[in-house]
Amino acid sequence: MILSTHHFSIKVGFFTNELLLEEDNFNFKLCEIGTVLEGGGKIICNKCQENGICPGGYKLNYPKKGYWRENVISFDYIKCENKYEQVCFGEDECLQGYKGVLCGLCE
Known part of the structure; x- marks a missing residue:
């Protein structure tokens, strides 16, 4: 019998605008229109910058x-x-x- 070993990695983290709901798990919600979260996994969505447009959800600001x-x-x-x-x-x-x-x- 031949056994093969496979190695793989799983990246765990948050995408931009994924607002962390609870620190002990990976529950999140998306930032709303007019707000943005730099990176992800933080607990507060910030108001969009004065000279930017923040469509919310998974859409990037611009x-x-x-x-x-x-x-x-x-x-x-x-x-x-x-x-x-x-x-x-x-x-x-x-x-x-x-x-x-x-x-x-x-x-």
Whole structure:
């Protein structure tokens, strides 16, 4: 008889916006519209940042029009400079022909 050994790992944790209900188990609920939880497994959903939009549930937050962020998991929204304000659409999008930091680079 041949026995084979298989090793595997299970990651246990919380996703963004999964609000911890009880510290001794993994019961959770999702943050509501207008609130956000950086990471997961904490006990309080915070009010959405002033320059962000927080749709709640498993949807990620994103910056309002005229604001930019470094990546999709960042909670730091940076106002686009006046000359680039019209090319920063928010929702992590730049006007066609623009890209990069604060939508300040031409493609």
